[in-house]
Amino acid sequence: MAPARTATTPIVLKKSSYYLLGTVAVIALAAIGLTRTTTTNELPAHSADASPGERIFWAGGCASCHATPVDGKRAKGDDKLLLGGGLELDTPFGVFHVPNISPHVEDGIGDWSMLEFVNAMQHGVSPDGRHYYPSFPYTSYAKMNTEDVMDLRAYLATLPEVAGTTPEHALDFPWSVRRGIGLWKRMNLKSDPVIDVAEDDEQLLLGRYLVESAGHCGECHTPRDGFGGMIASEWLGGAANPDGEGKVPDITPSGKNVSGWSASDIAYYLESGFTPDFDTVGGTMVAVQENMSRLSADDRAAIAAYLNAVPAAHPTN
């Protein structure tokens, strides 16, 4: 057995040297400016309207993270409109503290310009030019129509101001190096759709838009690679729970939890929170379902049609 051990040891050393080299290369690339922020300087000619923006607010699930918890519990009812932040996301990368996005001028985003808001939502860049961590799902929001983002901004401006700021994120090295996110974005920030659907099927196009962009369903339901990028070939195929124990289920046609669900079953689940078996929605999906219940029946039907049309992530199941 002794020779085998001596044969193994140098390989392990080699692997770690490669890892070290890789890390050095990443830092070097970062140093030569690949991590610069990319933003847009032009807004589409669009007059932002708060009324359609409310639909985007619920589709986008802003309140699920940004509404200030009440007595340590998830905000419910009208408390979902108090976006003072404060929720903690305990992830394998460290703890994220969700910030205040209420219209408060000093503590929230009240003094942001429309352009700054769009750059935050679709490019993951703060008004002072820093990269946001992708815990803020801008990789999905990048796929939104900018007009919808502008309407959302108009709606957010109508909500109550909430005072108070939240702590900085407490992340472990190397995730604490914010500049590295620039590289990550180069690999993962894309504005084109994930799944091909018939370009003349308006319902599927709407469903794809709601699921892939604003709804950001893939952020939890799609597994990620070693660098935290979503694996497109397993789109919505289920993943480890990013915030806690257990798994987030496969919601493609191969998913055991949604096996045999018709489009009307999915739509009714999103409306009422009841599965076809008459069990109730649970876990982090409760907040999502409550948001979806605020959408129109047409929007929910479109989401359902899209979910039944996506490729099975695990066809052999």
Place this chain on the structure above:
Amino acid sequence: MYKTSIRISVLACALAAATLALAGDDPGHERHELMEGVRDAAKPVGAMMKGEADYDQATLMTSLETFASAADQLGGLFPDGSEGGEAAPAIWEDRAGFEAAIAEWQDVTAAAIAANPATLDDAKPVVGPVFGACKNCHDSYRIEEE
């Protein structure tokens, strides 16, 4: 010695059998059965609400009576020492909140029964809160088992 252990074994078996016969002494089992009954009663109502089944007032009223009876029994099925299963620790940590959630279910169910809705359009606004009560209580007081 040998005889004694046989006697003990026989006694143990008899006790086990008695325990099985008196499954009513197992609150975990009892509340599970009760909730299964509620779910079975909810299914035909859900089918009507979804538009998959024709509206039938008698079916709705039967289900509502099942809910009312279950809501009356439910609070007594979580005595100290019966923690576990899908029952969240919050039931024992926040008893008042749990009982308020049950009271809410009783209230909206009683209101739906009193409304005695003749049509689907009449039923929807009173059934909605009943289903909402299920979801609200589960959200705080039920945990999902793997």
